[in-house]
Amino acid sequence: MAGLNETHDPKLRSWVESANAPDSDFPIQNLPFGIFRRKGSTEAFRAGVAIGDRIFDLPAAAAAGAFSGDAAKAATRCGNTTLNELMALGPKSWSALRAGLSSALREGSAKQSRLAGCLVAQSDAEYALPAHIGDYTDFYASIHHAIRVGALFRPDNPLLPNYKWVPIGYHGRSSSIRVSGQKFPRPVGQTKAPDAAAPSVGPSKRIDFELEIGAFVGAANELGRSVPLADAENHLFGLVVLNDWSARDIQAWEYQPLGPMLAKNFASTVSPWVVTLEALEPFRAAWTRPEGDPQPLPYLESAENRARGAFDMNLEVLIESEAMRSAGQEPKSLARSNLRYAYWTLAQMLTHHTSNGCNLQPGDLLGTGTQSGPTVEESGSMLELTLGGKQPIDLPGGEKRTFIDDGDTVIMRAWCQKPGYPRIGLGECAGTVLPSNT
Secondary structure, three states: OOOOOHHHOOOOOEOOHHHHOOOOOOOOOOOOEEEEEEOOOOOOOEEEEEEOOEEEEHHHHHHOOOOOHHHHHHHHHHOOOOOHHHHHHOHHHHHHHHHHHHHHHEOOOOOHHHHHHHEEEHHHEEEEOOOOOOOEEEEOOOHHHHHHHHHHHOOOOOOOOOOOOOOOEEEOOHHHEEEOOEEEEOOEEEEOOOOOOOOEEEEOOOEEOOEEEEEEEOOOOOOOOOOOHHHHHHHEEEEEEEEOOEEHHHHHHHOOOOOOOOOOOOOEEEOOOEEEOHHHHHHEEOOOOOOOOOOOOHHHOOHHHHHHOEEOOEEEEEEEOHHHHHOOOOOEEEEEEEHHHOOOOHHHHHHHHHOOOOOOOOOOEEEOOOOOOOOHHHOOOHHHHOOOOOOOEEOHHHOEEOOOOOOOEEEEEEEEEEOOEEEEEEEEEEEEEEOOOO
8 A cells, every 4th residue: 555645646737638627537646547549540559548538648658758767667568459568567667657647747747748749539549458357356345235135035044154254256257358338249048937847048138237346456476375465455456447247037047056157257348447556545445344243364454454445436327228318318327336335355355366376467357246335225236226126217218127128328437536636537337238149
């Protein structure tokens, strides 16, 4: 946990004027990384940094002499089509590049005139995944989600006995993860109705979203060497918004006894900009356990993790139906939650993941699991919001939803904001369900 430095100064302003707007996700205090190219072009995808409504082209900026010293060395790892090489460098290099970016982009910079040509409008860009994701692990770190979902399937025993002791997770499918704007066909799978004698195969009738945060792994750990909690965040490069789509009817049949497979591996969507943990320093929060709950085992416990291991990050999910788009209506907000409700911190998740010697690699993605708050209105899934499909949600124009229909777009946003500091946003994560291919 690096602490605050000059890049967090709330008084800093950028010569990119749109970055100074109070509602911008990307002020100069943010500086998230992504992979982009001009829309419709044959240019190679390359690394960029979001600043206001623009993208700062990192290879172009490096060629124009934007950086020196350690920042220049780190920038040489940004010339590829993914951020994996930058992620592998570790926090000293990430911080040096961030400081170099802050210096080059702040108001009064002597480099402004030669760097102005390195800007590309975000509206003119298209994005690729920020990294090659070798492996993907999804955790289950919201106790509120776990209890509400468990109550739907196991009313007498909603929370299994290991939940409060171990950060539960499963290994997902990385090949179907795509960047925001993803469109995918409704998955087909095997389901069984309660009154049916045998299962049947067909398109899922219960497509759901999961409002999550994803954490990209940075520096690797060797096979057989665990990462202690005190060092865990040195292995985390940054955060994105994550929608881990689910087919609830397929899930209900296949998860007995092992867990998710086809219900989860057909699509996952992430936002294009990776916000570094350093950018989020002003929004750290205390992490606590409810009184009476078991406290973490020693390898998952530390005073620093207790004091500032959580993040006060607002989360929101919205829906836009095909009819709403045609009518020019704004997306409807379905729920808001906060990452501070997580039962385990990101550091605890990474430490537990490596506690058996598992080797994480640069670009691996860790999902937090659905981040629901204590009330139903703060639920991060349709399964919770509609009580398993029993209470439909009203949309504009008279439409109703229990789960996600064909043509629906689900939009997720995350941001940090508090008095005295500019808003730090993670951008938007949007995905659309298309009709089944069968």
